[in-house]
Amino acid sequence: MTHAIDPLQKAEILSEALPYIQRFFDKTIVIKYGGNAMIDEELKEGFAQDVVLLKLVGMNPVVVHGGGPQINELLDRIGKKGEFIQGMRVTDAETMDVVEMVLGGHVNKEIVSLINKHGGKAVGLTGQDGHFIKAHKMFLKGAGDDELIDIGQVGEIESIDPTLVQHLDTQDFIPVIAPIGVDHEGESFNINADLVAGKLAETLNAEKLILMTNTPGVLDKQGNLLTGLTAKRIDELFADGTISGGMLPKISSALDAAKNGVNSVHIIDGRVKHALLLEVLTAAGVGTMIRAQ
Numbered sequence: 001m002t003h004a005i006d007p008l009q010k011a012e013i014l015s016e017a018l019p020y021i022q023r024f025f026d027k028t029i030v031i032k033y034g035g036n037a038m039i040d041e042e043l044k045e046g047f048a049q050d051v052v053l054l055k056l057v058g059m060n061p062v063v064v065h066g067g068g069p070q071i072n073e074l075l076d077r078i079g080k081k082g083e084f085i086q087g088m089r090v091t092d093a094e095t096m097d098v099v100e101m102v103l104g105g106h107v108n109k110e111i112v113s114l115i116n117k118h119g120g121k122a123v124g125l126t127g128q129d130g131h132f133i134k135a136h137k138m139f140l141k142g143a144g145d146d147e148l149i150d151i152g153q154v155g156e157i158e159s160i161d162p163t164l165v166q167h168l169d170t171q172d173f174i175p176v177i178a179p180i181g182v183d184h185e186g187e188s189f190n191i192n193a194d195l196v197a198g199k200l201a202e203t204l205n206a207e208k209l210i211l212m213t214n215t216p217g218v219l220d221k222q223g224n225l226l227t228g229l230t231a232k233r234i235d236e237l238f239a240d241g242t243i244s245g246g247m248l249p250k251i252s253s254a255l256d257a258a259k260n261g262v263n264s265v266h267i268i269d270g271r272v273k274h275a276l277l278l279e280v281l282t283a284a285g286v287g288t289m290i291r292a293q
Contacts, residue, residue, distance in 0.1 A: 017281040024280065025058040027207035028169070032197035033111070034066035035214040037270030047212075048114035050276035051174060055120055059280075060169045063115075063122075063176045064200060066193035067107040074098050086140050087248045091152040091190040099190045103178040104128070111176050122174040125164070127181040128188065132165070133196065134158040135181030135189045155181045155189025157196065160203045198253030202260045209257045210279060211250055212270035217288030218243070218251065229290045231255055251290075258292040265290040 037043045054061045072082050083090040108124040115122035127133025135155030139148040168175045179196040181189045201209040218226045237243045243251050254265040268275050268287035278286045
């Protein structure tokens with residue numbers, strides 16, 4: 001508890017953050033916000049405080065959020081079961097309506113409200129705003145070489161126009177982005193939030209990409225945390241099945257970002273209170289770091 005720390009210790013703790021504030025001043029940090037951190041009230045408040053603090057000390061946080069549990073809850077209420085293939089949500093027209101309602105509406109506005117409550121200036125967006133996230137229909141590869149699996153209105157990112165997000169950053173706003181894209185005809189697509197966060201980090205030339213999840217990071221088959229990973233090591237983990245299921249898009253996104261100019265990618269445990277501050281402003285860190293080399 002903070003009241004048990006004497007004033008000198010508090011000052012020393014604060015001063016330890018100085019080199020990190022200097023290093024990341026005016027740098028963009030893209031944060032994928034998901035998992036338990038989005039449903040636990042204490043963690044939600046802590047996340048909002050962390051984002052506001054990063055902005056106030058001169059960094060440019062950009063939040064991309066998921067909302068899987070909230071989507072599943074509404075699907076259950078209307079008697080529809082969610083289905084996943086290769087870690088991607090199967091999205092028919094009815095499910096897409098739910099996705100837009102939950103991600104673009106309820107979840108996005110709640111995050112914006114929390115950040116503003118703690119003194120930030122958050123603005124909610126989806127890729128439909130200004131059509132800044134262009135997408136086309138995604139097909140998954142099946143068992144055969146030529147087999148393609150249709151998973152509905154699930155999008156693959158074609159391009160991201162950074163202009164709108166960059167403008168908000170320069171005006172001291174904090175962009176909060178729901179992962180919904182549009183094609184050239186205006187049709188909406190559900191896009192995996194990890195993939196949006198990764199591609200956005202590349203487009204913005206971000207210093208860091210931080211993916212918040214419900215695990216301590218990337219774990220080996222014995223459950224041990226793997227800290228510093230390279231592209232070569234990740235390929236080995238894919239090949240031996242250590243990385244599978246819902247972690248596939250997350251790690252793929254992290255690896256692509258690291259290979260395409262993002263200085264460091266971190267997969268952190270969003271169940272840890274103030275995990276974001278621990279990762280950015282301390283030497284300890286709370287997860288797995290991935291670099292291209």
